[in-house]
Every structure is written in C-alpha cells, then in structure tokens.
Amino acid sequence: MTIETSSPMAAPQIDLSAPAAVPPWRLALRQFMKSPSGVAGAGMLLLIILVAVIGPSLYPVDPLDLVGAPFMPPDADAWFGTDYLGRDVLAGLIHGGRATLAVGAVAALITIAIGLVIGAVSGFFGGAIDAIMVKITEFFQILPPLLFAMVLVTLFGPKLTTITLAIGGVSWTSVARLTRAEFLRLRDLDFVKASRAAGASSANLILRVLLPNALPAVIVSATLAIGVAILFEGGLSFLGLGDPNVMSWGLMLGQNRNYILDAWWAVMFPGAAIFLAVLAISLVGDGLNDAINPRLRRRS
Amino acid sequence: MSALLEVDNLNVSMRNGSGRLVPVIENLSFAVAPAQTLALVGESGCGKSMTALALMRLLPEDFVITSGRIVLEGRDVLTLPAKQMRSLRGSAMSMIFQEPMTALNPLFTVGDQIGEVLRWHQGLDRAAARSRAIALLRAVQIPAAEQRIDAYPHQLSGGMRQRVMIAMALAGRPKLLIADEPTTALDVTVQAQIFDLLAELQRSTGTAILLITHDLGAVAELADEMLVLYAGRCIEAGASEAIVTAPRHPYTRGLLNCVPHLAVGGPPQPWVDLGEIPGMVPPLGARGADCAFLARCAQACDVCRAKPQPTLEPIAPGHAVSCWRKTELAA
Amino acid sequence: MAFATHLARQIINAIALLTAVLVLNFCLIHLAPGDPVQVIAGEMGGASAEVVAALRAKYGLDQSLMQQLSIYLGNVAVGDFGYSYYFNQPVLGLILQRLPATLYLTLCALSAALAIGTMLGVVSARRPNGLFSHAVTVVSLAGYAAPIFWTGLLLLLLFGSVWPILPVVGMADVVNPKHGFAYVLDVGRHLVLPSLTLALVFIAQYSRLARVNMIEALSADYVRTARAKGLPEWLVVGKHALRNTLIPIVTVAGHQFGNLFAGAVLVETVFSWPGMGRLVFDSILRRDYPTLMAVLFFSALMVMTANIVTDMIYRLVDPRIRTGRR
Numbered sequence: 001m002t003i004e005t006s007s008p009m010a011a012p013q014i015d016l017s018a019p020a021a022v023p024p025w026r027l028a029l030r031q032f033m034k035s036p037s038g039v040a041g042a043g044m045l046l047l048i049i050l051v052a053v054i055g056p057s058l059y060p061v062d063p064l065d066l067v068g069a070p071f072m073p074p075d076a077d078a079w080f081g082t083d084y085l086g087r088d089v090l091a092g093l094i095h096g097g098r099a100t101l102a103v104g105a106v107a108a109l110i111t112i113a114i115g116l117v118i119g120a121v122s123g124f125f126g127g128a129i130d131a132i133m134v135k136i137t138e139f140f141q142i143l144p145p146l147l148f149a150m151v152l153v154t155l156f157g158p159k160l161t162t163i164t165l166a167i168g169g170v171s172w173t174s175v176a177r178l179t180r181a182e183f184l185r186l187r188d189l190d191f192v193k194a195s196r197a198a199g200a201s202s203a204n205l206i207l208r209v210l211l212p213n214a215l216p217a218v219i220v221s222a223t224l225a226i227g228v229a230i231l232f233e234g235g236l237s238f239l240g241l242g243d244p245n246v247m248s249w250g251l252m253l254g255q256n257r258n259y260i261l262d263a264w265w266a267v268m269f270p271g272a273a274i275f276l277a278v279l280a281i282s283l284v285g286d287g288l289n290d291a292i293n294p295r296l297r298r299r300s
Numbered sequence: 301m302s303a304l305l306e307v308d309n310l311n312v313s314m315r316n317g318s319g320r321l322v323p324v325i326e327n328l329s330f331a332v333a334p335a336q337t338l339a340l341v342g343e344s345g346c347g348k349s350m351t352a353l354a355l356m357r358l359l360p361e362d363f364v365i366t367s368g369r370i371v372l373e374g375r376d377v378l379t380l381p382a383k384q385m386r387s388l389r390g391s392a393m394s395m396i397f398q399e400p401m402t403a404l405n406p407l408f409t410v411g412d413q414i415g416e417v418l419r420w421h422q423g424l425d426r427a428a429a430r431s432r433a434i435a436l437l438r439a440v441q442i443p444a445a446e447q448r449i450d451a452y453p454h455q456l457s458g459g460m461r462q463r464v465m466i467a468m469a470l471a472g473r474p475k476l477l478i479a480d481e482p483t484t485a486l487d488v489t490v491q492a493q494i495f496d497l498l499a500e501l502q503r504s505t506g507t508a509i510l511l512i513t514h515d516l517g518a519v520a521e522l523a524d525e526m527l528v529l530y531a532g533r534c535i536e537a538g539a540s541e542a543i544v545t546a547p548r549h550p551y552t553r554g555l556l557n558c559v560p561h562l563a564v565g566g567p568p569q570p571w572v573d574l575g576e577i578p579g580m581v582p583p584l585g586a587r588g589a590d591c592a593f594l595a596r597c598a599q600a601c602d603v604c605r606a607k608p609q610p611t612l613e614p615i616a617p618g619h620a621v622s623c624w625r626k627t628e629l630a631a
Numbered sequence: 632m633a634f635a636t637h638l639a640r641q642i643i644n645a646i647a648l649l650t651a652v653l654v655l656n657f658c659l660i661h662l663a664p665g666d667p668v669q670v671i672a673g674e675m676g677g678a679s680a681e682v683v684a685a686l687r688a689k690y691g692l693d694q695s696l697m698q699q700l701s702i703y704l705g706n707v708a709v710g711d712f713g714y715s716y717y718f719n720q721p722v723l724g725l726i727l728q729r730l731p732a733t734l735y736l737t738l739c740a741l742s743a744a745l746a747i748g749t750m751l752g753v754v755s756a757r758r759p760n761g762l763f764s765h766a767v768t769v770v771s772l773a774g775y776a777a778p779i780f781w782t783g784l785l786l787l788l789l790f791g792s793v794w795p796i797l798p799v800v801g802m803a804d805v806v807n808p809k810h811g812f813a814y815v816l817d818v819g820r821h822l823v824l825p826s827l828t829l830a831l832v833f834i835a836q837y838s839r840l841a842r843v844n845m846i847e848a849l850s851a852d853y854v855r856t857a858r859a860k861g862l863p864e865w866l867v868v869g870k871h872a873l874r875n876t877l878i879p880i881v882t883v884a885g886h887q888f889g890n891l892f893a894g895a896v897l898v899e900t901v902f903s904w905p906g907m908g909r910l911v912f913d914s915i916l917r918r919d920y921p922t923l924m925a926v927l928f929f930s931a932l933m934v935m936t937a938n939i940v941t942d943m944i945y946r947l948v949d950p951r952i953r954t955g956r957r
Contacts, residue, residue: 142934144889155663271781279776390861402852452950
C-alpha cells in the first residue's frame with residue numbers, strides 16, 4: 001500500500017506560470033534588470049571600477065608627484081588642475097579610486113564576516129550564547145562607529161591596513177542583528193527541523209542549510225556596507241587620519257580642504273567621486289532589495 | 301414605500317497592470333427599504349465588499365465605477381461633491397468591517413475613535429462626545445463602559461472590538477448600516493451574539509442594514525431580502541425566506557448545501573446531494589460572456605454552453621434568477 | 632509601577648555598558664604601540680621626566696593590570712578623565728565646555744531633519760507615483776550618498792564666496808560681538824549652514840522612511856475606517872495615518888544618535904563650530920589620547936541617553952508597549 005502525499009481533492013491552485021527550476025538568483029537577476037535605477041547604478045559602478053583598475057596604466061602619472069605649480073586651475077595641461085602641493089588632481093582621482101574602493105570592499109568584507117559569524121552563532125545556538133552575543137552587539141552599538149574608528153586609527157597609526165581594519169571592525173552590528181533575526185526565523189522552519197532530525201551537524205546546518213537561506217536578506221546590507229566604508233574612509237581622512245603615503249579620494253579631500261577658497265577643484269572633484277561611487281552602490285543596493293525582497297517591492 | 305437606497309445598473313472595473321479595465325461588478329441593481337435588511341451573499345471574490353465600498357465611494361485607487369447610479373434618500377451619491385459625500389459617510393450611511401483588529405486604529409482609545417464621529421458630524425464638545433460614547437458602548441452591550449471607553453483596541457477581545465465598531469458606526473445615527481462580513485473574524489459563539497445585537501439595534505434605531513456575508517444561516521435569520529452574487533453578477537435575488545427554502549440557481553443551492561443546520565434541519569430537499577461546489581470563482585479578467593458559473597455547474601447543459609449569461613428574470617413574485625435551466629430545475 | 636522598574640533596569644544596563652566602554656578605553660591604551668605613559672601624556676604634551684614620573688605614580692603603572700584598571704575606573708568615578716597636556720587643563724572641563732555647542736547643533740539638526748523629512752515623506756506618499764514623489768526619492772538618494780563633509784564644503788563655498796549671505800565660520804560674530812536678542816539672532820544665523828548640512832543626511836533617510844510607512848498606513852484598514860466615518864482628509868492623514876508613521880521614524884532617529892553625533896564632529900570641523908568636533912580634530916592632530924578617549928566615552932553616554940529617551944517616547948506614543956499586552 002502506498003501513502004498518498006498529495007490530496008486528490010486539492011482545490012485548483014493559482015497557475016504559477018513561471019517555468020519550474022529556475023535558480024532563485026536568476027529570478028532575482030531578472031527582477032533586478034527590470035529596475036532602471038538599479039541597472040543605472042550597476043553601470044555607474046562598473047565604470048568606476050573599470051577606471052580604477054585600468055585607469056592607472058592609461059594615465060601613468062604618479063598622484064604623489066609634484067607635476068606643476070600649486071593651485072593650478074583646470075586647463076588643457078591638467079584637466080582637473082593641481083592641488084596645494086602641485087600634484088595632479090586627475091591622477092589622484094584615477095589612482096586614488098583604487099585605494100578608496102579597495103578600502104571600501106575589504107572593510108565591507110570584514111564587516112560582513114564579523115556580522116555573519118556573530119549573528120549566526122547568536123541565532124543558531126540561542127540561550128546563554130545568544131544573550132552574550134546580543135550584549136556584545138549592544139555594546140558596539142553604543143559606540144558611534146566613526147568615532148570609534150577614529151580612536152583606533154589615532155592609536156594604531158594612519159596606515160591603509162589599520163584604516164581598513166578599523167572601519168571593518170566597528171560597523172558590523174546591523175549585519176549581526178539582521179543575520180541573527182534571519183537565523184531565528186529559519187531555525188524553526190520545517191526543512192531545517194528535517195535536516196536536524198536527519199542528523200546534520202551544527203556546522204553543517206549553519207553552513208549548508210541556514211546560511212544560504214539567510215544570505216538574501218544580508219546581501220543588501222553587504223552592498224550598502226561598501227558605501228558606508230567608503231564614506232568612513234573619507235570621514236577619517238577628513239579628520240586628518242588618511243594614509244599620507246597612499247593616494248585616496250578621502251586623502252585628497254582631507255589634505256586640500258583648508259585651501260578650498262584657493263583651489264575648489266582639488267576638494268570638489270574627489271568629493272564628487274566619493275558621492276558618485278556611494279550613489280552607484282546604493283542604487284545597486286536598492287535594486288537588489290527590490291529584486292530579493294518582493295514583499296517590499298509592492299510597498300513603494 | 302419608496303426605497304432608502306437604490307442601486308441601478310452598477311458597474312465597477314479594476315484597472316489592471318497594463319491599464320486595461322477588467323469588470324469586477326456587472327449590471328448590479330438592488331434596493332434597500334428603510335429599516336429592512338438586505339443580504340449580499342456569495343463566496344469571497346464575488347464582489348460583495350467592492351459593492352459596499354462603491355456605495356461609500358471608498359473603492360481602492362485602481363477600482364473605478366464605470367456606470368450606474370447609487371441613490372440614497374433621493375440623492376445621487378455618485379455625483380455628490382467630495383465634501384458632501386464626506387458628510388454623508390458616518391452619518392447617513394456608515395460601515396463596519398470584517399477585521400475589527402485592523403479596522404480600529406491601535407494608537408487611539410476607543411472613546412477617542414467613537415467621539416471623533418460625534419464631534420465631527422454632530423459638533424459635540426469633548427465632554428458631551430465622551431458621555432454619548434459611553435452611552436453608545438452601553439447600547440452595544442459592552443460591560444463597564446465607563447472604563448472601557450479609555451481602553452485601546454488591543455486591550456479588548458475580538459467580539460468587544462466589533463461591538464466598538466458597531467457603536468462607532470451607529471454614532472452618527474445612520475439610515476443605512478453596511479456590515480461587511482462583520483463576524484467572519486470572530487469565534488462562532490461570538491458571531492451569534494453580534495448578529496443578535498445587530499437585529500436588536502435595528503429594531504431600536506430603525507436603521508436599514510446591508511449585510512454582506514457568506515453565512516447563509518445568518519441570512520435566514522436576519523435578512524428580509526437577499527441577493528446572491530457570483531463573479532460580480534447577481535444570479536439570484538428575492539425574499540430571503542423564499543430563496544432559503546426554495547433556491548433555484550445551482551450556485552445558491554450549492555451555497556445552502558454548505559450550511560449544515562439548514563440542510564439537515566429541514567425536510568430532505570431533492571437537491572441536497574449536490575455536494576460541495578467544486579472549483580473556485582473565476583479570477584478577474586477570466587470572466588467571459590458565458591454564464592460565469594458554467595465551469596463549476598453540475599447542471600450545465602448545451603443551452604448554457606451555447607448562450608451568454610442569461611438576464612435576471614422573475615420566476616415568482618419577488619424572486620428572480622439568472623439561469624437557462626431555471627424552469628427545469630424548479631423541482 | 633512597571634514603568635519605573637523598566638526605567639531602573641535600563642539605567643542599570645546603561646551603567647554596565649558605559650563601564651564596559653571605560654574598560655575598552657583602558658585596554659586600548661595598553662594595546663596601543665608604545666609605553667602607556669606616552670599614550671596618556673600624549674606625544675605633543677609635556678612628557679618631561681617629572682610628568683612621566685607623576686603619571687606612573689598616579690595610574691599605578693608599575694602595578695598589575697587589574698590594579699591599574701581599578702585605579703582608572705576609580706578616577707573616572709570621581710570625574711577624573713585625565714589631563715590634557717596639549718590644552719593644559721583637565722579633560723572633563725574641556726568636554727563640558729564644548730558639549731553644549733555640539734548638543735545645540737545636533738538637536739537643531741535632528742528637529743529639522745525630523746520635521747522636514749517627515750513632511751517630504753508624507754507629502755510624497757499622497758501620490759507615490761507623482762513627480763514630487765520621484766523628486767523626493769532622488770533627493771533622498773543623493774542626500775544619503777553625499778559625504779557630509781563634502782556637502783558642508785559645497786555650502787561653505789557657495790555661501791562663503793559665491794553668494795555670501797550667511798556666516799560660514801564659528802558660532803557667533805567675534806569681531807562685532809552682539810548682546811541680548813541680537814546675540815541670539817546672530818547665533819541662529821551661524822547655525823543655519825552647519826545644522827542644514829548635518830540635517831541633510833538624515834532628511835534623506837527620514838523622508839524615505841516616512842514615505843514607505845505613510846504609504847503603508849494609508850492603505851491600512853483603520854484609515855479606511857476613518858474615511859468611512861466621514862472624517863476630512865486632513866484628520867485622516869494628520870491624525871490616524873501620521874501617528875502610525877511617526878513610530879518607526881522616532882525609533883530610527885533615536886537609535887541613530889551616534890551617527891548624528893559623529894556627523895556633527897565632521898560638520899563642526901568644516902564650519903569651525905566651537906564644539907566637540909573641533910576638540911576631536913585638535914586632539915587627533917596633537918595625539919591627545921585622554922581627550923579622545925573621553926570623547927568616545929561621552930558619545931557613548933549620549934547614545935545611551937538617547938536610547939533611553941527614545942524608548943520613553945516610544946512607550947508614550949504606542950499604547951501597545953505601554954500597557955504591556957500585545
């Protein structure tokens with residue numbers, strides 16, 4: 001005798017006309033491509049990355065070299081002028097993008113890694129471990145991230161690695177909270193219980209079952225974390241905590257800001273570069289959010 | 301006696317994603333006499349609630365009334381300027397909703413929410429509105445009304461909340477009370493209490509009630525007349541007693557069959573073996589000129605397949621039906 | 632009473648977390664490269680032999696770490712946050728001097744952001760697909776992405792040299808000092824650009840939040856009920872929908888106080904506003920660690936206070952929390 005799993009009496013369901021077995025990321029991508037602002041943001045971001053990657057070899061001027069007189073306004077020789085030391089602003093924009101984007105990406109990775117680990121452990125194990133993790137998160141939440149990073153960089157010295165680590169280490173709390181909430185929600189779902197009943201180990205459950213399902217919710221904040229990290233790099237440099245040996249957009253801003261009335265170009269262009277990069281990233285983040293969380297899509 | 305509310309050939313459509321108008325309610329006509337109860341009956345998705353919202357001119361944004369007339373006490377509701385329409389709502393006609401939890405604002409006390417109607421429509425001051433609101437809470441049989449008036453919705457049970465909704469709807473002394481599935485979200489025992497309360501309030505206030513429900517038991521007890529809607533079309537109408545004892549349309553029979561105490565209590569009817577109605581209401585946009593019930597009808601024959609939806613035709617005094625086989629199915 | 636117990640518990644929690652901040656500060660001093668005494672004295676301070684000796688004695692630097700920690704905590708408990716050798720005065724005094732100006736700036740920016748952000752969001756929610764709504768969305772995206780110091784510099788450039796109608800430096804006119812009401816007006820004029828700069832970021836966020844929540848509130852059942860009662864539209868939107876829209880905004884605003892404060896530090900350095908930001912900037916420049924550590928502590932203190940105040944407001948606005956039962 002066989003056991004009927006589906007009821008023959010089941011009422012006809014709404015026709016799910018989507019073709020079966022399309023991987024969810026393909027669906028999300030398809031949805032993402034429908035959002036004009038998301039696609040525009042992705043295009044902008046790709047362009048910025050492209051400039052940062054291949055730009056330096058096409059425009060091999062050392063951004064730290066003094067190429068002319070200080071405060072030279074934009075003209076045919078130096079399209080974006082020179083800064084207070086006589087360094088080429090365009091070279092700074094092109095070469096500095098590398099450092100800025102790298103700091104942003106690596107710091108965001110650190111943020112995500114810490115947030116995921118703390119959130120996952122917290123949400124998966126619950127109980128006393130969860131209570132401790134929540135307290136730790138709460139503790140980091142009361143320290144304004146930028147000020148905390150500022151203290152760290154002041155203490156340990158303004159080097160690109162220190163800056164990246166500091167930024168990554170201070171702003172993971174929202175990712176941790178999000179991951180924890182997702183894990184708490186997923187933990188009680190049937191397919192997770194089934195895997196648990198089938199004898200899956202904790203590590204297996206976290207890595208193979210829960211994490212892949214929690215990722216969609218985290219991926220949006222991961223994207224936005226890059227933007228936040230770039231803004232932080234700018235903020236730290238602005239306070240005089242940029243690495244003076246590596247040109248970055250933040251450093252250009254921080255070093256030239258006192259001369260803004262003499263040479264607006266040396267301040268405004270790098271600021272605009274940061275603005276455009278963060279704008280592109282948040283457009284992509286919004287597009288991803290709409291594509292991944294359809295519940296929110298309807299609301300706005 | 302002239303009717304309190306007359307609805308004439310009402311058509312409502314929904315604008316779908318591509319901007320096309322999809323019919324939701326088609327050629328609906330009915331009338332409600334003062335102090336009478338008319339029931340709108342049908343499964344969910346039949347356009348009952350949309351009819352109610354159309355009467356109040358509170359349809360969601362993508363719904364439009366394409367044609368028809370709605371006349372309340374001689375005034376054409378659909379042509380009234382917005383301001384006059386507002387003064388009609390809550391006073392000449394008011395409405396209670398299905399979900400008393402979400403229909404009440406969670407952030408204000410029930411006294412505030414009832415008092416609002418009194419202050420706005422009757423110009424009462426704060427103190428007068430409060431004492432009148434307490435009286436209304438008593439009228440809907442809420443115990444300890446003096447304390448409950450300062451309660452927030454979440455502090456009340458579902459039945460109590462629905463009583464508050466009723467008190468709020470009656471605050472403006474409406475001529476017409478539209479009750480949109482007032483008991484669906486409630487426990488069975490509470491459902492009966494709410495229906496009893498509505499009947500009693502109707503006796504004491506003389507308000508007419510438009511009762512929207514799929515509970516045919518309640519219709520049999522409360523309603524003077526009833527209208528059976530299917531896929532936005534009226535398929536049977538008449539005195540509720542006549543329809544409940546001798547339904548003619550296969551759909552009405554199916555609905556009645558789903559009500560155990562009506563089917564079991566009375567003498568055996570020739571149509572009780574109809575069983576539950578298979579299938580579901582055709583979705584919006586999938587409704588053609590055919591009889592909308594065709595696909596689910598066990599009695600369908602060649603005539604039904606060949607011809608469009610029949611018009612609503614009288615089969616007895618005060619009883620009309622829209623079915624090609626109305627005479628054969630007399631039984 | 633439940634409310635008092637709740638408040639007491641929150642305050643105890645706050646004290647515990649703030650103590651943890653002090654422990655963190657202590658650890659950082661010892662983790663930082665170099666001799667702790669150098670860190671405490673600051674690089675540019677008077678790290679002369681007798682100062683170093685005095686510091687060693689005061690902080691018990693030859694004792695065990697635990698003893699040093701308890702000395703440190705004991706000092707803070709009596710309000711001794713150390714001595715700034717650059718500013719040549721106790722750190723606590725320095726901070727208390729600068730705190731009012733910063734609070735003034737942050738509270739002005741916060742109220743402006745709340746008022747303007749909510750208004751923009753609410754108006755654009757009325758017609759979510761209208762031109763105004765799209766404009767608000769664009770402005771809010773731009774406001775979020777623009778680095779705050781950059782917006783500040785843009786405004787400084789605009790109002791400092793292109794179209795000089797507003798003061799861009801300091802908190803009051805020091806060349807021609809004003810008195811009485813004229814002084815208040817003068818400070819108000821000086822406040823416009825810094826608070827606008829600071830507010831912009833948050834206007835962007837709140838307008839977005841207000842828009843989403845207002846759209847949701849407007850489609851809620853209770854709004855339909857309010858309309859069915861025949862209430863005029865201003866009452867439906869301004870009372871029933873708005874109150875429900877405000878709750879998430881107040882919550883987010885309260886929990887973002889740390890970001891607001893950090894933003895103020897940046898804005899203050901742009902407009903030379905005489906608050907904590909300037910202090911931070913100078914302390915970084917001079918490696919004045921005691922001051923920086925104290926700033927971190929006081930910002931945590933303010934964040935905690937903001938959290939508790941937010942929680943109170945939340946309880947006041949939402950009866951479901953206040954009465955405990957959902």
